[in-house]
Amino acid sequence: MKLSRNFVSDYVDIEVDSKTLAEGMTSIGNEYDSCSPLLPVSHLIIGEVVDCVNHPDSDHLHVCQVNIGKAVLQIVCGAPNVRKGLKVIVALDGAKLPGGVIKKSMIRGQESNGMICSLAELGLEHKFLSAKDIEGIHELPQDAPVGEDPIHFLELDDEVIDFDLTSNRGDLLSILGMAYEIGALYEKKVKDIDLSYQENKEDVNTQFSLDIKTENCPLFLAKKVRNVTIKESPTFIKNRLIASGIRPINNIVDISNYVMLETGQPLHYYDADRLGEKLIVRMAEDGEELTTLDHQKRILSSQDIVIATDKEAVGLAGVMGGLTTEIEEDTKNIIIESAIFHASTIRKTAKKVLRSEASSRFEKGLDPKRTFMAIERSCHLLEKYADAEIVGGLVEYNHMDMNDREISITIDKINQVLGIELTQEEVVSILERLCFMVKIEKNGTLVVTVPTRRTDIYITEDLIEEVGRIYGIDRIKGKKMILPVVSGNVDRKKRYIRNKLADLGLNETLSYALIPERDVKLFTNDEFDLVKVLDPMSEERTTLRYSLLSSLMDVYQYNKARGQKDISIFEIGKGFSKVNGEYIEENKLAILMTGEYYLGLHPEKVDFYILKGILEEVLDSLGYKNRYSLIKDAKIKELHPGQSAIIIVNNTEIGVIGKVHPSLVKEDIYVMEINLDKLFDFRVKAMQYKEFSKYPAVNKDVAFVIKKEQQAEELVTVIRKSGGKLLTNISIFDVYEGENIGGDERSIAFNLTFQDQNRTLSDEEVMTLFEKIISETEKKCKAKLRDK
């Protein structure tokens, strides 16, 4: 909302400068974006061109002698319309204009002591310029006083504060609303608005009628005026519209906008003779067409409210009028529409079609009293500035509650919520500054009458806010809360994993959950439906990810493109899916590793076993030691079939690990992902000390030869089972392929540890067990003992 200081000063006296006003308004909740003069200029003076000759060395420049009262200055001017006898705006040496500072200079050998200005050079936006002003310098009227300030003469000496208002304060989208707010801030009275006019003896109700066919229009007023003269608006109207960001057109259109700015009530003026005798308000037909004032053909739906005659729609309610009944140069008689439409219906239509000054006001809700006031104010101004004859009577359809609201509140409640100590007198004084009526009941309860213009105040808390903000919400002193001592809870598992992985040399990433649809089914074999957003911003952000791995692959590609080869990253985030119509959201941990992991003189590249080690470290340190296993699995097509596995915890699949398939990337990239929610479902017992054996352990080495395609895990399982309780550790210390064994074979060497908790084991006992392990393994795994 652009607030013209001159405009609002009609209704409230302002004694502070505009910057202070803007800051003051901010302190009571109305933030401002900017505060500046309408035209940010200095050192301008009215001059008269007393002589004008062509520049000797130019085909378009003129050398002018300009009388500025106390002197005659030579100024070189390039405008086509400069001529002797013209009254002009002169920027003196040192003048600040939006385009820069004006300085004395030589222009092609001729001295120039300033500049003759166009309005554009003074900073007036192009849309506000007349055709004549676009082409050249501004021509002041002949009565312009030489030597005076032209900005003052043109009544453009205004200042504009651009407010960024909160969505609940629709009432501040009006000069009157602003006047009340400023009045409350500085304890000033709001002045009356002139609503006087003369009516003729006719009754509009005999000439015009309404048919309201939708509940989305609770209030509709129509008034008729005759025999208007269409002409240019008076300067103050034009300038105030300009300061408010609206382009002046002619007196009729300008008055409708002017009244909207004053009262906040958008109006529409129809050419009465083109309109006919009846207006209908109804919902549009699906596919109904309407050409609006901006010459755009709009296709409507049954969600839009239209104003119509019997024949056709003539306006898109609350947004924009139709072209067929617009005010034209030959318009004589006018129907004024002042109405209220359902706010959120207008909001939807405006969002779809066009945001206008009108719709932005309808959307926030209006004061029905202003709907009436706007009609009266229109009549006043049309009579005064367009010679209108006002037809008697008012066509009225009104289903609105016109009463002010009463809200009860106690001083205690106010003080309790704000945490301050105000007296009754202070509270009453604040409420009265806001022009709310206050009755004090015997028990001290305040009954506050809130005028209908305050469309944001309904409950006691709303009143508390009013008291707080006028008192000065920042004057409230912060209290250290005295709280009962309880310990707060936070789940530290994910934090623990993040710390662990960072310690293990991985970099944590933060990537987007919305990814391209084509990537969602990568790195998973699970059955689920996609979760897509209805209205994505781009093709790259259409669908919620299920696996985090495609995001990590993107991170890899991004870094590779920037020359980074050693990438070890992880992320914990949510994976989304839809299964049997239910949305599912799960915490996942994804890791990607490639390039060098061990650094130094003998660097070592990441391989499957390094990643496996990291997985084991994470699971072990979370307490899942001995509860998980990897099962070789080739089901995920993005992974190398010979170097991938599923991760099992307590017989449940919780994730995958493997090398990225070489058909996807040339480089050796290893990835894993686990579902943390599934993992955390398995409880872990508290960590407790376990007595270790004080008796000596016996170590035995043994090597078996098996087929290459057999997994070492097969042997381990059989060895563990046949070794029983006394076999306390199995470790693989060598794997051999090559001479002395078959080409399709390999040898795996184990170190076995035997120990008992309560006694020393005898040699015979160990040997018997060892023999049993060997024979079982030979039998069950078709393994051969090596170097017998």
Add this chain to the structure above:
Amino acid sequence: METNEKIRNIKEELDKELEGVEKQQELVEVKAKYLGKKGLVTELTANMKDLSIEEKKELGQLVNLLKNEVTEMINQKQQDLQNKELERRLKEEEIDISLPSRKIKKGSRHPFQRIIEDVEDFFVSMGYDVVDGPELETDENCFRRLNVPLGHPARDSQDTFYIDDEYLLRTQTSSVQARTMQANTEKTPIRMICPGKVYRRDDDATHSHQFGQVEGLVVDKDISLADLKGTLEMFAKKMLGENTKVRFRPSFFPFTEPSVEVDVTCFKCGGKGCPLCKQTGWIELLGAGMVHPNVLRMGGYDPEKWTGFAFGTGLDRLAMFRYAIPDIRYLYTNDIRFLEQFSRKDEENEVK
């Protein structure tokens, strides 16, 4: 030859021989030659049986003395050899300590998560619970239960990614307010925060369509705006430095009444005025207010008995401030050269 002379000769000979010994093995041989069963020292007693008792005694003493001396000499040599060997080894094992170390890659935690952990730790220390809520939310929890009915103008400012008629990507962590109040069936006091990701249809240099927020909610008896201010003052000092000041401005949010915007003294210039704070000395950091009675009521708390405050702030900007990150997009680009920088312990806040 006189015994004494023999003894002298043996010693001299040994002395010479030891001088030439350089290896352990040579020393063993020398030792055998002198002290062995048929060694030179033992040989002195070969004719013992022919001597008188007195002579035997005298000779015995002399030989014993010699034996001790020889042993001592050999031991001394042994020690010398060991010392030499040690010296050689030390020399041999000398390394260039300036060569590169052997280690694994440098890991790091993302600045966004670091900030979350700090915020969590601060509030947990004050007895707040940290609550997690779904990012894929219902319109009901994200809007309707927060006093933002369908068609409410406040929905405009939060362009929402809808999934279907009811489900959406949460636009604010405030959705967890509604969940927490409902979930607390015993209707006991609440103190909670919820940090997490939120989503809005907005993407430019200063906005990311995905960003972080933390929401806080306190519901109890007799909670006031002054309590809110006190809490946020402590929070701001913890996160931004001891000298940070907090300013309240009235504002509007549908789920709080009264509502305030909370400004903090500019963390770049300390309040003097700079481009970051547009010369005002203040930076808008949080939105907050007293929980709207409709929100309490919908959460099952009687607004006649309970009051509460709520606040919310962006995490990205806190991270950007703390680590002097100039562009929000750096947080989501995941350039390794960016990530690797966050590999050390955070320092405590510097007091400005």
